[in-house]
Amino acid sequence: MTKNNKQTIVIKLGTSVLTAGSQTLNKPRLVELVRQCVTLRQAGHQVIVVSSGAVAAGRGVLQQQIGHSLAEKQMLAAIGQGQLIHLWQSLFSIYDITVAQMLLTRADLEHRERYLTARDMLTKLLEHHVVPIINENDAVATSEIKVGDNDNLSAYVAILANADKLVLLTDQHGLFTADPRANPDAQLIEQVTHINDELRALAGGSGTQLGTGGMATKLQAADIAQRAGVDVVIAKGSEYDILPQVLTQTAPSTTFLKFDAPVGGRKRWLLSGPKSTGKIICDNGAINAVCNQGASLLAKGIVSIEGQFKRGELVQVFCQQGTLQAQGLTSLSNQELGLVIGRHSSEFAQCLGFESAEEIIHRDNLVLLNQHSQQEVLN
Ligand SMILES: Nc1ncnc2c1ncn2[C@@H]1O[C@H](COP(=O)(O)OP(=O)(O)O)[C@@H](O)[C@H]1O
Ligand SMILES: N[C@@H](CCC(=O)OP(=O)(O)O)C(=O)O
Numbered sequence: 001m002t003k004n005n006k007q008t009i010v011i012k013l014g015t016s017v018l019t020a021g022s023q024t025l026n027k028p029r030l031v032e033l034v035r036q037c038v039t040l041r042q043a044g045h046q047v048i049v050v051s052s053g054a055v056a057a058g059r060g061v062l063q064q065q066i067g068h069s070l071a072e073k074q075m076l077a078a079i080g081q082g083q084l085i086h087l088w089q090s091l092f093s094i095y096d097i098t099v100a101q102m103l104l105t106r107a108d109l110e111h112r113e114r115y116l117t118a119r120d121m122l123t124k125l126l127e128h129h130v131v132p133i134i135n136e137n138d139a140v141a142t143s144e145i146k147v148g149d150n151d152n153l154s155a156y157v158a159i160l161a162n163a164d165k166l167v168l169l170t171d172q173h174g175l176f177t178a179d180p181r182a183n184p185d186a187q188l189i190e191q192v193t194h195i196n197d198e199l200r201a202l203a204g205g206s207g208t209q210l211g212t213g214g215m216a217t218k219l220q221a222a223d224i225a226q227r228a229g230v231d232v233v234i235a236k237g238s239e240y241d242i243l244p245q246v247l248t249q250t251a252p253s254t255t256f257l258k259f260d261a262p263v264g265g266r267k268r269w270l271l272s273g274p275k276s277t278g279k280i281i282c283d284n285g286a287i288n289a290v291c292n293q294g295a296s297l298l299a300k301g302i303v304s305i306e307g308q309f310k311r312g313e314l315v316q317v318f319c320q321q322g323t324l325q326a327q328g329l330t331s332l333s334n335q336e337l338g339l340v341i342g343r344h345s346s347e348f349a350q351c352l353g354f355e356s357a358e359e360i361i362h363r364d365n366l367v368l369l370n371q372h373s374q375q376e377v378l379n
Contacts, residue, residue, distance in 0.1 A: 005044075006044040006045055006046070007045050007046070007163075007164035007165055007247075008045070008046040008048070008126070008161055008162065008163040008164050008165075009040060009045050009046065009047055009048070009163065009164065009165045009166075009167060009247075010048045010049075010050060010154055010157050010158040010161060010163045010165070010166045010167070010230075011037065011047060011048070011049050011050070011167045011169065011243065012049075012050040012052075012150055012151065012153075012154035012166065012167065012168045012169065012221075013033060013049065013050070013051050013052060013053070013169050013237065014052050014150070014151075014168070014169060014170045014171070014211060014237070015052045015053055015055070015056050015210045015211050015212075016170050016171035016206075016208065016210065016211050016237070017029065017033075017169045017170060017171065017237030017238065018030065018051070018052060018053040018056065019053070019056045019210060020238065021171065023056065023059055023060070023210070024056050024057065024059050024060030025053055025056055025057050025060055025083075025084070025087070027087065029237075029238070030087055030088070030091055031091060033169075033237070033243075034088070034091040034092055034094075034095070036241060036242065036243040036244065037049065037092075037131065037243065038092075038095045038097065039241075039243070039244055040243055040244070040247070041097070041131075043244075043247075045247075046126050047131055048122070048126070048131070048132045048134065048157060048161055048163070049088070049131060049132070049133045049134065050134045050135070050150055050153060050154040050157055051084060051088065051133050051134070051135055051150075052135065052150045052212075053080070053084050053135075054076070054077040054080040054081040054084050054135055054138060055073050055076045055077050055080060055138070055210075056080065056210060057076075057079075057080030057081070057083045057084045057087075058075070058076030058077060058078070058079035058080030058081075058083075059076055059080070060080070060083070061079050061080060061083055062076070062079060068209050073138065074138055074139055074141075075139075077138035077139050078138070078139035081103070081135065081138070081139070084135070085099070085101045085133060088131075088133050092131055097129075097130075097131055098128075098129075098130045098131070099130065099131045099132070099133050100125050100130045100131070100132050100133065101133055101134075101135075102118075102121070102122070102125075102132050102133070102134045102135075103134075103135055103136070103137035104118065104134060104135075104136060104137060104147075104153065104156075104157075105136060105137050105140070105141045105145045105146055105147065106141075106145050106146060106147050106275060107145040109147075109156055109160075109269075109272060109273040109274075110145075110273050110274050110275065111273075112266075112269060112273070115160070115269055115272075115273050118160055119160045119161075122157075122160055122161050123161070126161070134153070134154075134157055135150065135153075136148075136150060136153055148212070148213075148217075149212040149213040149217040150212070151168060151213055151217040151218045151220065151221040152213075152217055152220055152221050152224070154166055154168065154221060155220075155221035155222070155224040155225040155228075155230075155232075155272065156224070156272040156273075158225050158228070158230045159224070159225070159228045159230070159268050159269075159271065159272040160272070163230050164230065164231065165230065165231045165232070165233065165247075166221070166222075166225045166230050166231070166232045166233070167232075167233050167235065167243065167246050168218050168221065168222075168232065168233070168234045168235075169235060169236070169237035169242065169243075170211075170218070170234060170235075170236065170237060171211075171236065171237070171238070172215075172234075172236060173188050173234075173235065173236045173239075173251075173252040173253060173254075174188050174189065174190070174233075174234040174235060174236075174252065174253045174254030175188075175189045175192070175199075175202065175203060175215055175218070175219070175234060175254040176188055176189065176202070177189065177202055178202060178204075179204040179207060179214075179215070181207040182207075188252060188254065189202075189254050190252075190253070190254060190255065191254070191255050191256075191257065192222070192254060192255070192256045192257070193256075193257050194226075195219055195222060195223045195226070195256070199219065200216070200219055202215075203215035203216045203218070203219045204216065215234075218234055222234070222256040223256075224271050224272060225256070225258075226256050226257065226258050226259055226262075227259055227262060227263050227271055227367075227369075228258075228262055228263055228268045228271055228272070229258045229259065229262030229263070229264075230258055231255065231256070231257060231258045232255070232256040232258075233246050233253050233254070233255050233256075234253060234254045234256075235251050235252070235253035235254075236251075236252070236253075239251060239252075263367050266364075267366075267367050270314065270327065270328065270329070270365070270366075270367045271367055274313065274314035274329075275314065276314045276315060276316045276327060277307055277308065277309040277310075277313045277314065277315065278305060278306060278307030278308060278309035278313070278315045278316070278330075278334055279305065279306040279307055279315065279316050279317075279318055280297070280302055280305050280315050280316070280317050280318070280330070280337075280360070280361075281302070281303045281304045281305070281306070281318045281319075281320060282297065282301045282302055282303060282317060282318070282319060282320070282325075283301050283302075283303055283320060284319065284320070285301050286298065286300070286301020286302065287301075287317075287319045287325055289301065290317065290325070290326055290366070290368070291325055291326065291368055291370065294363065295363065296359035296360075296361060296362045296363045296366070297317060297326075297328070297359065297360050297361040297366065298345065298358060298359060298360060299337070299340045299341060299342065299343050299344075299345065299348075299360050300342060300343065300344055302337070302341045302342060302360065303320060303341070303342070304341065305334055305337055305338060305341065307334065308334050309330060309333060309334050310333050311330065311331060311332060311333050311336075312329055312330070312331075313329065313330060314327055314328070314329060314330075315327065315328065315329075315330045315361070317361070317366075323370060324369055324370065325368065325369060325370045326361075326366055326367060326368045326369055326370070327366070327367060327369060328361035328362075328365045328366030328367065329361065329362075329365040329366075330360060330361055331356060331357050331359060331360055331361070331362070332352075332356060332360060336352055336356075337360065339351045339352055340352065345357075345358035
């Protein structure tokens with residue numbers, strides 16, 4: 001939330017920015033970015049950095065031909081992360097600013113308690129005027145527990161920190177109508193209120209072997225952050241004084257406006273923490289009740305389910321037309337739910353052999369995803 005125009009700003013620095021298009025870290029670029037972060041702090045803002053670049057730094061240290069397989073990148077990240085944090089530490093120390101390293105994986109955000117621990121830690125660092133430097137813990141992150149890209153990670157961090165703004169610095173001015181690398185005539189899209197399939201279709205992957213996810217993951221990140229009440233800006237990290245310019249809205253960029261009625265409280269965790277493990281497909285009556293009438297999801301309106309999930313895991317709710325409408329924590333596993341699809345809760349005990357709550361996803365455990373200004377309860 002904005003506190004007297006003093007904002008908490010998460011700045012995500014992509015590999016493309018930190019390498020300036022080369023194969024390894026570009027130190028003058030880091031110097032320049034630290035100077036700008038300090039300018040923001042001197043203006044009273046709190047700064048959190050999500051820094052990519054461990055893999056690139058590792059390449060610079062080893063100076064051997066290393067491929068791009070997962071195992072090779074993990075090895076490079078393990079080598080490079082130390083150098084990366086050392087550089088940030090040295091550069092911020094010129095200004096007498098202390099930094100702290102936080103290496104996260106999805107597992108740190110998935111369980112509510114671990115999520116709260118990470119949140120408290122981040123809050124403490126900011127209280128002590130430390131700049132958190134965050135990256136994914138690539139060296140140990142297996143596919144089951146990793147976020148996979150720092151764009152999504154930075155959106156989760158912005159939610160954790162209750163940030164006002166997320167700035168994604170990359171090697172383009174923002175989201176274009178097509179990948180500008182392949183389409184020189186592509187136009188910059190300056191403002192986005194709501195990300196839809198049409199927009200997602202414009203966002204391609206990374207144009208290089210160094211970046212992860214390209215514009216596609218930046219849109220995923222923006223979508224999550226907007227819903228949680230965070231303004232998001234994508235801008236070009238090589239532009240002079242880009243960070244101050246983003247704040248004064250004078251740089252070419254793409255801005256994604258935060259929602260008028262953002263998801264609040266514990267429900268923010270549902271946007272950022274758990275990974276979805278299954279799908280529930282519902283009839284239009286159920287979708288209408290859940291999306292427009294503030295109802296919980298009942299078994300009666302469920303048409304089918306897909307995937308495997310346990311009780312308490314996150315599942316996604318789709319309409320029969322195939323659009324994602326909501327996500328939330330299920331009270332039954334996929335096997336149990338299979339026994340009661342389409343049934344009234346009065347039949348649950350007989351079908352399941354035990355008593356169970358009538359709601360399959362209780363309203364308190366559910367976030368809507370298909371309305372850009374949904375009236376979610378701010379709890
Ligand atoms: N519609 C688009 N607009 C802008 N860039 C796009 C688009 N689609 C794909 N891209 C690509 O996304 C790249 C930026 O993402 P990425 O390489 O992952 O950078 P970073 O390391 O900054 O995360 C751009 O260099 C560009 O080639
Ligand atoms: N964690 C990796 C970067 C992953 C990533 O998302 O990269 P990028 O798309 O360049 O922001 C690293 O430190 O090299």
